[in-house]
Each structure stands twice: as structure tokens, then as C-alpha cells.
Amino acid sequence: MGACAQRHLSWPRWLALGVALVAAPAARAQAADVAYQIKASYIYNFLQFVHFPTDVLQGAGTLNVCILGEDRFGPALDEIDGATTPQGQLKVMRLGRFSSSAALDGCNVLYLVDSERQGVDSIMAKVNETRVLTIGEFAPFIRHGGLIELFEQNDMIRFRINEELLNKTAFKIDAQLVQLGVK
Amino acid sequence: MARLSADTHPWWRRTSLRLKLQSSIVGYALLVLLICAVSLTWFANTYFHQKAQRDLQMLGEVLADNSRAAVTFDDAGSAANILEASKGNPHIRMAMILKDGKVFAAYPPGITSEGVDRLRPGDGVWLHEDHYYVSVPIVVAKDVKGRLYLQSDLQEWEEVKGNLYKVFSGLFAGLLVLTGIVSYWLNMHITRPLSALSTWATQVSRAKDFNARAVKHNDDEVGTLVDSLNTMLAELAKQESIRSWNEILETEIRERKEVERDLIAMRNRAEAANQAKSQFLANMSHELRTPLNAIIGYSEMLQDVMTDEELDRVELAGDVDKIRSAGKHLLSLINDILDLSKIEAGKMDLSIEAFNADELIQDVIGTIAPLAESRGNRLRINVEGEIGIIYSDVTKIRQILFNLLSNAVKFTHQGQVDLTCARIHDVHGEQVEFSVHDSGIGISQENLEVLFKPFSQADASTTRKYGGTGLGLAISRSYAKMLGGEIVVASEVGKGSTFTVKFPVQMEGIGELFAEREATGHERAASRELDEPLEQTQLLLIDDDEAVHNILQYQLSRHGYMIHSAMSGKEGLKKAFEENFDVIVLDILMPEMDGWQVLQKLKSEAKTMSIPVVLYTIVADKEKGYALGADDYLVKPISKSKLLTTLKNYRRSSSNKILLIDDDRHTLELVDAYLADMDYQLIKAENGREGLDILQVEQGTMIILLDLIMPVMNGFEFIDEVRKHPEFAKIPIIVISAHDLSNKERSLLLQHTQVIIKKGEYSRQELIGNIETILGNQRDARKRSGS
Numbered sequence: 002m003g004a005c006a007q008r009h010l011s012w013p014r015w016l017a018l019g020v021a022l023v024a025a026p027a028a029r030a031q032a033a034d035v036a037y038q039i040k041a042s043y044i045y046n047f048l049q050f051v052h053f054p055t056d057v058l059q060g061a062g063t064l065n066v067c068i069l070g071e072d073r074f075g076p077a078l079d080e081i082d083g084a085t086t087p088q089g090q091l092k093v094m095r096l097g098r099f100s101s102s103a104a105l106d107g108c109n110v111l112y113l114v115d116s117e118r119q120g121v122d123s124i125m126a127k128v129n130e131t132r133v134l135t136i137g138e139f140a141p142f143i144r145h146g147g148l149i150e151l152f153e154q155n156d157m158i159r160f161r162i163n164e165e166l167l168n169k170t171a172f173k174i175d176a177q178l179v180q181l182g183v184k
Numbered sequence: 185m186a187r188l189s190a191d192t193h194p195w196w197r198r199t200s201l202r203l204k205l206q207s208s209i210v211g212y213a214l215l216v217l218l219i220c221a222v223s224l225t226w227f228a229n230t231y232f233h234q235k236a237q238r239d240l241q242m243l244g245e246v247l248a249d250n251s252r253a254a255v256t257f258d259d260a261g262s263a264a265n266i267l268e269a270s271k272g273n274p275h276i277r278m279a280m281i282l283k284d285g286k287v288f289a290a291y292p293p294g295i296t297s298e299g300v301d302r303l304r305p306g307d308g309v310w311l312h313e314d315h316y317y318v319s320v321p322i323v324v325a326k327d328v329k330g331r332l333y334l335q336s337d338l339q340e341w342e343e344v345k346g347n348l349y350k351v352f353s354g355l356f357a358g359l360l361v362l363t364g365i366v367s368y369w370l371n372m373h374i375t376r377p378l379s380a381l382s383t384w385a386t387q388v389s390r391a392k393d394f395n396a397r398a399v400k401h402n403d404d405e406v407g408t409l410v411d412s413l414n415t416m417l418a419e420l421a422k423q424e425s426i427r428s429w430n431e432i433l434e435t436e437i438r439e440r441k442e443v444e445r446d447l448i449a450m451r452n453r454a455e456a457a458n459q460a461k462s463q464f465l466a467n468m469s470h471e472l473r474t475p476l477n478a479i480i481g482y483s484e485m486l487q488d489v490m491t492d493e494e495l496d497r498v499e500l501a502g503d504v505d506k507i508r509s510a511g512k513h514l515l516s517l518i519n520d521i522l523d524l525s526k527i528e529a530g531k532m533d534l535s536i537e538a539f540n541a542d543e544l545i546q547d548v549i550g551t552i553a554p555l556a557e558s559r560g561n562r563l564r565i566n567v568e569g570e571i572g573i574i575y576s577d578v579t580k581i582r583q584i585l586f587n588l589l590s591n592a593v594k595f596t597h598q599g600q601v602d603l604t605c606a607r608i609h610d611v612h613g614e615q616v617e618f619s620v621h622d623s624g625i626g627i628s629q630e631n632l633e634v635l636f637k638p639f640s641q642a643d644a645s646t647t648r649k650y651g652g653t654g655l656g657l658a659i660s661r662s663y664a665k666m667l668g669g670e671i672v673v674a675s676e677v678g679k680g681s682t683f684t685v686k687f688p689v690q691m692e693g694i695g696e697l698f699a700e701r702e703a704t705g706h707e708r709a710a711s712r713e714l715d716e717p718l719e720q721t722q723l724l725l726i727d728d729d730e731a732v733h734n735i736l737q738y739q740l741s742r743h744g745y746m747i748h749s750a751m752s753g754k755e756g757l758k759k760a761f762e763e764n765f766d767v768i769v770l771d772i773l774m775p776e777m778d779g780w781q782v783l784q785k786l787k788s789e790a791k792t793m794s795i796p797v798v799l800y801t802i803v804a805d806k807e808k809g810y811a812l813g814a815d816d817y818l819v820k821p822i823s824k825s826k827l828l829t830t831l832k833n834y835r836r837s838s839s840n841k842i843l844l845i846d847d848d849r850h851t852l853e854l855v856d857a858y859l860a861d862m863d864y865q866l867i868k869a870e871n872g873r874e875g876l877d878i879l880q881v882e883q884g885t886m887i888i889l890l891d892l893i894m895p896v897m898n899g900f901e902f903i904d905e906v907r908k909h910p911e912f913a914k915i916p917i918i919v920i921s922a923h924d925l926s927n928k929e930r931s932l933l934l935q936h937t938q939v940i941i942k943k944g945e946y947s948r949q950e951l952i953g954n955i956e957t958i959l960g961n962q963r964d965a966r967k968r969s970g971s
């Protein structure tokens with residue numbers, strides 16, 4: 002088990018902490034942190050319900066998670082970096098803000114932070130959405146061709162899934178997840 | 185006993201077959217049903233519970249799996265939607281997802297089931313208060329995100345149970361109906377026939393009607409039972425009929441025994457009566473014979489006197505002969521009746537002795553020849569081969585032959601009567617057969633059947649025409665049977681009859697006994713003769729016929745004659761010159777030299793001139809014989825007694841004292857008359873005592889003539905007394921009696937006396953012959969001892 006087990010054991014502690022943060026009345030900053038912590042866990046959780054075919058994953062046993070935009074996650078991403086999923090080990094790559102020279106090729110998962118709302122079309126143009134799982138934390142990400150769109154509702158973070166894209170992706174999205182995201 | 189054992193039988197042995205069958209069928213069906221019900225219920229129960237658990241588990245797992253995303257992404261609404269899916273199953277009472285110890289989602293919505301997780305920690309299905317619970321972890325990426333709980337009631341099982349109950353009660357009802365039908369069927373086809381059979385059998389056994397038969401309806405085991413019962417009954421009926429036969433037989437036997445007892449009583453009475461009759465007859469025989477004896481004796485004497493040529497009273501001779509023959513007839517009648525009554529009383533004894541058949545034949549022929557002649561019948565005797573000596577009762581055989589011959593002569597007129605005699609050998613051994621054939625009137629078929637019955641004559645006219653009593657054949661047949669033989673008859677009316685009598689040469693069994701006794705008697709007599717020195721009368725017989733030699737040898741040698749045989753005249757003359765003879769018996773008809781020549785020669789020679797010559801021939805020429813110097817003339821055939829009487833005149837004898845003991849005055853006088861012209865001195869006594877006294881006084885008594893039945897001292901007592909005196913013991917005794925002797929008496933007398941003569945059945949010649957023989961012997965003996 003080794004390191005993997007290590008990470009695994011640490012996960013519930015983290016989650017418990019995260020939940021405690023969500024539940025407790027806290028400062029705004031803290032609240033922002035909590036929201037990204039949840040979003041980080043969402044990324045991880047999505048990957049529990051998504052199956053990549055082996056040809057999509059270049060590096061065997063590694064899932065490259067690319068974060069594009071301002072770094073609002075902070076240490077929350079560290080928690081999921083290196084964590085294992087049925088697909089392989091997560092590798093978080095913080096790409097910072099988008100530039101035309103940005104190398105998006107190696108990404109399996111592309112997370113667009115709210116800061117990239119303006120240049121979404123140009124980003125999406127550079128990305129093959131059928132091969133890369135795209136997550137955006139702003140609306141209307143789906144309309145721009147993204148797959149999963151995160152939004153807030155009743156102080157809860159929710160998500161939607163682009164129905165049109167569902168059957169086109171090279172990877173498979175669990176029906177449960179689709180159900181949660183499609184209502 | 186049977187009742188008791190029936191009571192002691194256990195109840196199940198006593199219950200009826202029907203009840204047993206029914207209860208066993210019901211019981212069996214119930215048992216099967218129960219087993220089915222229990223096992224089915226058990227299986228159903230187990231199956232249901234397992235299935236319920238499995239289903240619950242599965243449902244829980246599915247729900248848990250489905251709600252993974254909802255739980256992961258904290259979407260309680262979605263989770264509730266998922267849980268709602270369980271409403272399709274009406275038995276799911278509750279579904280709930282707990283997350284972090286709190287109800288995350290629940291169905292039906294809004295229920296709070298706090299502490300469900302505490303019912304049982306961990307995973308799995310458990311039963312609690314009639315509900316199944318299942319707890320399934322919701323695992324995402326190996327992390328337990330929450331727990332799903334399901335609660336299911338057992339309503340379904342209750343339903344199944346209810347259904348089972350319904351089915352089983354239905355089955356039970358059906359079973360009862362089916363059992364009813366089956367037992368009805370069984371009742372119809374097994375129980376009812378059986379009980380009917382048993383009722384029937386009980387009736388049969390009660391009524392003892394073994395001829396009843398059960399009716400067979402089926403060809404099954406009951407049918408077989410019916411068959412075997414019927415067979416058994418048939419057997420019983422047979423037994424029963426045997427038993428009833430036995431009973432009938434028993435009653436018959438009982439009746440018969442009663443009849444038998446009556447018969448025995450009757451027989452005893454009859455025997456007593458018969459005894460009285462026999463006694464009466466025995467007395468009568470004596471009483472009747474004694475005077476008859478006198479009548480016959482005197483008439484014979486008268487006849488002799490009449491025929492004496494010197495007295496010229498021949499014309500009266502015929503009348504006297506009538507008296508004599510009437511007396512003889514009366515005597516024979518009396519004898520017949522007495523014989524018959526003796527035979528009937530079973531008191532006729534046999535007296536077996538050895539005798540010569542030829543002698544017997546001659547004897548009988550001698551008696552019957554005059555009768556045959558008087559009826560103009562020719563009499564022929566045909567002896568086939570050598571008959572020889574016979575051991576039997578000569579008196580009885582003589583009587584049989586006489587009866588047969590006299591019948592033949594009587595019922596034949598101017599005809600032929602043949603007597604054939606032969607010794608034969610058949611299945612019964614050595615036999616003598618006498619056959620009397622006549623050419624007379626014959627006998628009709630129906631008369632043949634009654635012929636041998638006493639007092640039976642062919643028809644009533646027979647008596648008138650031929651006389652007789654019808655006793656002859658009855659007696660003859662009885663005698664023949666007593667001698668171990670039989671008489672058969674063959675006859676044709678108008679043609680003639682043949683009577684054949686056959687009997688063993690030697691009487692067997694008692695016969696031998698008698699023969700032995702007789703033989704010893706004879707031996708004694710013979711030895712006495714030998715003991716006493718005697719000189720025999722030397723007799724020369726000149727005859728060419730060998731048979732004559734044999735007969736004379738046999739007839740005379742016992743009476744003190746020594747027979748010298750000459751088979752021709754020449755030989756006779758030669759012997760006569762060479763030896764001394766007391767008498768010469770000469771035949772006339774001989775080849776070469778006939779009797780006349782021989783006689784002349786004898787009378788012409790000095791040596792032989794004085795020897796008396798008796799001519800013995802069939803040529804009836806007395807005158808010539810006497811003229812040539814013959815002393816006597818006898819015509820063949822001749823009876824032994826006649827021969828002896830004739831010859832005694834030429835014996836070497838002298839007069840002597842004779843003691844006559846008889847209580848009957850007529851007899852005394854008759855014997856006196858018989859012996860009057862003889863050279864005897866007759867002394868008379870009227871009873872044994874008197875006789876003994878005379879013996880004491882009169883010395884030199886040579887012979888005693890003794891009657892048996894006398895007053896004071898009878899003949900038997902007299903003999904006893906005489907034997908006690910040695911000086912008289914050797915005096916010869918001639919018994920002359922009318923008494924019928926029993927075998928015992930006869931054998932006793934034969935030991936101590938010389939001759940037994942029956943009153944009325946002897947002639948003068950016979951008596952004199954006997955006396956002469958004895959006296960001759962004595963004289964000879966004395967002569968010899970004297971010289």
C-alpha cells in the first residue's frame with residue numbers, strides 16, 4: 002500500500018475537516034476556502050464516477066488534473082494531489098491563467114476557475130472536449146461546450162452535466178453522476 | 185376358551201376389518217398430508233426467509249450502490265428519489281440512508297427512525313420484531329460514505345402461510361372425500377363380501393348345513409376364499425356323510441346285535457329243544473331198533489325154515505319175506521331219520537379207517553344187485569384203474585353209494601345202471617370219484633334245485649309211485665361234505681341222471697386224527713391177533729381172475745384164512761396134491777381146464793377127496809356142482825358176510841361156550857335161535873352184573889356177545905369190570921347193540937372188543953361168521969400152544 006495508503010488514511014480526516022468548515026459559521030475568506038476545498042473534493046469525487054479508456058490516458062496510471070486560472074484552491078488541491086482513483090494516481094497541475102501558449106495537451110481533466118470566464122471560448126477551442134473532462138465553475142460553461150458546470154444553490158455547491166456531450170465523450174460518465182447533474 | 189382368547193386379544197385385533205381399513209386409509213392419507221404440510225411449510229418457510237433475506241440484501245445493495253453518487257455529492261433529494269424506488273415492493277416498510285450518523289434520506293419521506301443503526305452494528309440482515317432489517321454500507325472509492333437501512337415486514341410470509349393453510353385444508357377436505365369413496369369401494373368389494381361370507385359361514389356352522397355353497401361374485405382373493413370354503417364344505421359334507429353313514433351303521437349294528445341276542449336266545453332255546461329231541465331220538469333209536477331187530481331176525485329165520493326143502497311150506501316164504509322187507513324198510517327209515525337229526529344237530533361223528541374200495545364196491549353191489557334185478561335193470565360196474573386203500577368213513581361212503589344206486593335202480597325201469605369208480609387227481613388233491621349213471625326217468629330243472637333238501641321228492645306222485653321219504657340225497661350230501669367232498673348231479677328228463685360223488689382219498693385235518701386213532705385201534709387188534717398163537721384155515725383159491733384173488737385175500741385174511749392162490753386149474757391141482765388145505769374155492773369158467781374138470785379130478789383122488797370144495801362162480805348150475813361133489817355153491821358177486829358164513833363151515837373149529845348179555849328178551853331168543861343149530865353152548869344173562877356172575881361160575885367162556893344199554897350194569901361198565909379180572913380179560917367180546925355210538929365210545933370199544941355189530945343190521949350169517957372167526961383164532965392158538 003505504501004504512500005497510497007497514507008493518502009487514503011488522510012482523506013477522511015480532510016473530509017471531516019472540510020465538512021466541519023462547511024457547517025461552521027465562518028469568515029468570508031474562510032468560506033471561500035471551504036468552497037474550494039469542496040470543489041477540490043468534487044474533482045476527486047467526479048473521477049470516482051468517470052472511466053477513461055486507456056488510450057486517452059497517455060501516462061499509464063496517472064490522471065493529469067489541470068487547474069486553469071487564478072489559484073483560489075490554496076492547499077486544498079494538495080489534498081487530492083497524488084490521491085488514487087480507480088483510473089490511476091491524480092496529478093494536479095496548476096497552470097495559472099490562460100495564455101495562448103498554455104500547454105493543455107497533457108490534461109485529462111481541465112478545471113476552469115471563475116477567473117477564466119472571459120476567455121472560455123478560446124480555451125475551449127484549444128481543448129478536445131470529447132477527450133478531456135472539462136469542469137467549469139461558472140455559468141454558462143456548458144453552453145460553451147464544457148461538460149460539467151459547478152454552481153451554488155442554497156449555499157450548496159451543485160453541478161450540471163452537458164447532456165449533449167454525454168454520448169460523445171471518449172470517457173464514460175457514471176449514470177448516477179449524470180442523474181445528479183441532469184435534473 | 186375361544187371366547188376368552190377373543191377377549192384377551194388387543195383391541196386392534198378385535199376391531200372390524202372395515203374400521204381397520206378405513207382408519208388405516210384415513211390415517212395413512214393424513215400422515216402423508218401432514219408430512220407434506222410440515223415439510224412443505226418448512227421448506228416454504230426456509231425458502232421464504234432465505235429469499236426475503238437475499239432480496240432485502242440485494243435491494244439494499246442496489247439501493248446503496250445507486251445512492252453512492254447522491255451520497256457523495258450530498259444530494260439528499262436524489263437519494264430520496266432512489267429510495268422511493270422501493271415503494272414498488274409493498275413489504276418494504278422503510279428505507280433510510282444514514283450519513284455521518286444522521287438521516288440523509290428516507291422512505292417514506294419524513295420518517296425518523298432514530299437508532300435503527302443501533303439495532304445491529306455492522307452489515308448484514310437481521311430479524312427484529314417480525315421485521316427484517318438490512319444494513320448496507322455505501323462505499324465510494326473504498327470509503328464508507330454512509331449506510332443504507334431497509335426494513336421489510338413478514339407480510340408476504342403471512343400471505344404464503346395463509347395460502348398454504350388454504351391449500352392444505354382443501355387437500356384435507358379432498359382427502360376426506362377420497363377416503364370416503366375409497367372406503368366405500370373397499371366396503372363394496374372387500375369388507376361387505378367378507379362379512380357376508382363370514383355371516384354365511386356362521387349360519388352354516390350353526391345350522392350344520394354342509395351342503396350349502398357360497399356364491400362366488402369376484403375372481404379375486406375373496407373369490408378364492410369362497411372356492412376354498414366350498415371345497416372345505418364339500419370335504420366336511422363328505423366327512424359328515426361318512427359320519428352319518430357310521431351312525432347308520434352303528435344303529436344297524438346295534439339293531440343287529442339286538443337281533444343277534446334274540447337269535448342267540450332263540451338258538452339256545454332251539455338247541456335245548458334240539459338236545460331234547462336228540463335225546464328223545466337216541467332213546468327212540470334204541471327202543472325202535474330192538475323190536476325191529478327181532479322182527480327182521482325172526483322173519484329171516486322163518487324164511488330159512490320155509491325155503492328148507494324138507495318142509496314143504498315154500499308158498500309161505502313170500503309172505504315172510506314181505507314181513508322181513510317191510511321191517512328192513514322201516515329200519516332203514518328209522519335210521520335215515522335218526523341220521524338226519526344227528527347231522528342237523530351236528531352230532532354225526534366220522535369214523536375214519538383204512539379200507540379197500542373194491543371191497544366196498546362189492547359190498548354195495550351185493551346189496552343192490554337183487555334190487556336192480558327186480559326192476560329189470562342191468563347193473564354194470566366199471567372200475568378205472570387201481571383205487572387202492574382209502575382213509576375215510578367207510579360206513580358213510582357205503583351209505584352214499586347205496587343211496588345213489590338205490591335211487592338209480594328205483595327210478596329206472598328195464599334200463600341200465602352204471603357205477604363208475606376212479607381215482608383222480610385234481611386241485612383238491614387225490615380224490616375218489618364214484619359216478620352213478622342211470623337211463624331212468626331223469627329230473628327236471630326245477631327239481632334239481634331242491635333235490636338235496638330233506639323230505640324233497642321230485643313231485644308228490646313220486647312217493648305214491650316209488651315210495652321213499654326224500655331223505656337219501658340230503659343225508660348223502662351231508663355225508664359227502666363231512667368227508668370233504670361233494671355230490672353233483674346232471675340229468676335230463678326222460679333220458680336219465682348221473683350222480684357223481686367225489687371225496688378225498690385221505691381225509692385231512694380231523695380225518696387224520698381219526699385215522700390215527702383208528703389205526704392204533706386196529707394195530708392193537710392186530711397185535712392181539714398176532715400175540716395169540718393161531719392156526720389159520722388153509723384155503724386154496726383156484727381162479728384165473730386176478731381181481732378175485734385180491735378181493736378174497738383182503739376179505740378173508742383178517743378172519744383167519746390163509747389164502748393160497750392158483751391162477752389155473754392145473755396149478756390148483758398141483759398145489760392140492762402137494763399141500764394140505766382145509767378148503768378149496770373153485771371158479772368154473774377158466775381157460776384150458778375148467779372148474780368142472782378140476783372138481784372131478786379132486787374128488788377122484790384119495791388125497792384130495794376129503795377137502796371141501798366151494799364153487800364160486802357166475803355160472804348158476806347148483807345141481808351139477810353138487811352132483812360132482814361140491815360142498816357149497818356161491819354165485820358171484822357175493823357179499824363178504826355171505827362168503828364168511830359159508831366158509832366158516834369148513835374152518836377148523838369145535839363147539840364152545842358163548843355168553844350172551846342182553847336185557848331184551850327178544851334178542852336173547854333171536855340169538856338163541858340163530859345159533860340153535862350150531863355147535864355152541866349159549867349162556868344168557870340179562871345185564872352186565874348177571875353176566876359177570878356167570879363168568880365166575882361158568883369156566884371156559886370163549887366169547888361174549890354184549891349189549892350196551894342195559895339196566896343194573898350196562899355194557900361199558902361190564903367191559904370195565906371184565907378188564908379188571910385177568911382171567912376174563914382176554915375173552916373176546918362182540919358188541920351187539922341198537923345204541924348209536926359216538927366216536928369216543930366207538931374208539932373205546934374198539935380197544936377192548938373185537939367186533940361191533942348193529943342190531944337190526946346184521947344177519948345170522950354175519951353173526952356166525954364173526955363168532956367163527958374169533959373162535960377159530962382161539963382154537964388155532966390153543967392147538968398150537970398145546971402141541
Ligand SMILES: Nc1ncnc2c1ncn2[C@@H]1O[C@H](COP(=O)(O)OP(=O)(O)OP(=O)(O)O)[C@@H](O)[C@H]1O
Nearest residue numbers: 591592595626641642652653654655656657658681
Ligand atoms: N336217479 C334218479 N332218477 C330220477 N329221479 C331221482 C333220482 N335220484 C333221486 N331222484 C329224485 O330225487 C328225489 C329225492 O331222492 P332221495 O333219495 O333223497 O329220496 P327218495 O329216494 O325219494 O327217498 P329215500 O329217503 O328212500 O331215499 C327222489 O324222490 C326223486 O324224485
Ligand SMILES: [Mg+2]
Nearest residue numbers: 587591652656
Ligand atoms: Mg333214495
